[in-house]
Amino acid sequence: MIAQVFRRAAWPIGVAIAGVGIFALLQVTKPKPAPNIEPPRPTSVQVVPSIRATSRPTVVAYGEVRPAVRTELVAQVGGRITSISPSFIEGGAFGPGEVLLSIEDTDYLAAVDERQARVAAAKVDFEQALADADVARKQLAGQKDPSPLALKIPQVSQAQAALKAAETALSLAQTNLERTRLSLPFAGRVQRQSADLGQYVGPGKVLGTVFGTDVAEVRLALTDSQLTSLGIPIGFSGEGESALPVTLSAVVGGNSHYWRGQLTRLDAAIDPGTRSIYGTVRVEDPYGSGAEGGMPLAVGLYVDAEIEGRPIIDAVQIMAEGLRAGGEVFVLDGEGLLDVRKVEVVYRNRSTVFLSSGVEAGDLIIVSAIRNPVRGMRLQAIDAAGIAESASATTQSEDNEA
Numbered sequence: 001m002i003a004q005v006f007r008r009a010a011w012p013i014g015v016a017i018a019g020v021g022i023f024a025l026l027q028v029t030k031p032k033p034a035p036n037i038e039p040p041r042p043t044s045v046q047v048v049p050s051i052r053a054t055s056r057p058t059v060v061a062y063g064e065v066r067p068a069v070r071t072e073l074v075a076q077v078g079g080r081i082t083s084i085s086p087s088f089i090e091g092g093a094f095g096p097g098e099v100l101l102s103i104e105d106t107d108y109l110a111a112v113d114e115r116q117a118r119v120a121a122a123k124v125d126f127e128q129a130l131a132d133a134d135v136a137r138k139q140l141a142g143q144k145d146p147s148p149l150a151l152k153i154p155q156v157s158q159a160q161a162a163l164k165a166a167e168t169a170l171s172l173a174q175t176n177l178e179r180t181r182l183s184l185p186f187a188g189r190v191q192r193q194s195a196d197l198g199q200y201v202g203p204g205k206v207l208g209t210v211f212g213t214d215v216a217e218v219r220l221a222l223t224d225s226q227l228t229s230l231g232i233p234i235g236f237s238g239e240g241e242s243a244l245p246v247t248l249s250a251v252v253g254g255n256s257h258y259w260r261g262q263l264t265r266l267d268a269a270i271d272p273g274t275r276s277i278y279g280t281v282r283v284e285d286p287y288g289s290g291a292e293g294g295m296p297l298a299v300g301l302y303v304d305a306e307i308e309g310r311p312i313i314d315a316v317q318i319m320a321e322g323l324r325a326g327g328e329v330f331v332l333d334g335e336g337l338l339d340v341r342k343v344e345v346v347y348r349n350r351s352t353v354f355l356s357s358g359v360e361a362g363d364l365i366i367v368s369a370i371r372n373p374v375r376g377m378r379l380q381a382i383d384a385a386g387i388a389e390s391a392s393a394t395t396q397s398e399d400n401e402a
Contacts, residue, residue, distance in 0.1 A: 050355075066300075067188075093188070096184065125159045186212045260290075322367045
């Protein structure tokens with residue numbers, strides 16, 4: 001009886017357990033729905049189209065004005081100073097051939113007179129020797145092989161040598177007389193004067209320092225990258241149209257002043273101390289027609305120099321932010337994928353870069369940063385408004401500070 005009751009009670013429990021098992025089995029074997037996976041969103045980048053442009057690079061350097069000619073005025077003969085030109089004062093201007101200082105010439109005039117007398121006497125002796133030789137030649141015309149001594153040939157040679165020596169001594173005396181009047185073959189200014197009227201000076205005495213004002217020069221230290229921008233090699237030399245235009249500027253008396261010059265040459269060797277290459281700028285007539293607004297380009301003045309390089313014709317221009325390390329450029333191709341290009345830079349400044357290869361005009365250059373860039377990754381261009389203006393705003397080069 002009890003067994004029957006137990007069996008009746010266990011039946012529904014078994015059925016329930018079996019049902020739970022079947023339900024669990026169905027849940028386990030039920031196919032799972034496919035997960036809803038969204039495709040990765042492309043990285044947003046800012047792009048600027050490259051353009052074809054022509055530019056003239058500009059390089060800025062600094063230097064000190066110095067004269068093309070600087071020399072010391074030195075006495076070549078001894079004597080007392082008898083006159084000093086009003087121009088021969090510190091800061092004074094003088095012209096070519098102007099007598100700046102005179103030394104007493106009494107002794108030198110006397111020396112010239114004496115040498116002239118000796119030349120006259122030597123001429124008489126030479127003419128007498130010639131006459132004697134002519135007589136001897138006629139007298140010995142009938143003799144066979146007369147000796148040179150009999151023909152007076154050594155006597156003529158001796159008289160001729162004496163005349164030559166007398167003429168040389170006269171020339172030296174005249175030169176010393178000319179040296180009593182000190183002048184220079186160029187226009188210039190007096191930098192230092194150290195002579196007094198009545199002072200006795202000997203040969204070799206320095207009487208002052210002067211410099212020429214026909215041409216002023218500015219020495220500029222240039223780097224290798226600046227030479228590349230200018231398009232000129234080490235050892236460059238040029239005059240006229242082959243020289244590079246230079247604008248010099250300085251603040252004098254609280255006002256800015258400008259002068260025009262030309263970069264005419266570069267040193268043929270690199271300075272071992274600075275590792276720079278020095279170039280020379282020439283300015284014609286710095287104290288005259290070359291003086292801008294009446295302000296001379298004074299010796300010793302420190303100036304800024306803006307050098308115009310060779311024109312860059314038909315290059316591809318991009319923004320400076322588009323040039324990556326290693327000379328690479330990131331380009332957004334037509335399919336929205338990242339393309340990495342190797343480029344050749346011909347010139348760059350703070351805002352633009354000019355390329356000769358690697359990029360074509362119209363390519364979309366990526367100018368924003370990309371985290372972990374991989375060639376072929378998908379990108380999305382943003383903020384394209386006004387990009388063309390920013391890319392073409394600088395076709396004239398800025399200062400190269402490389």
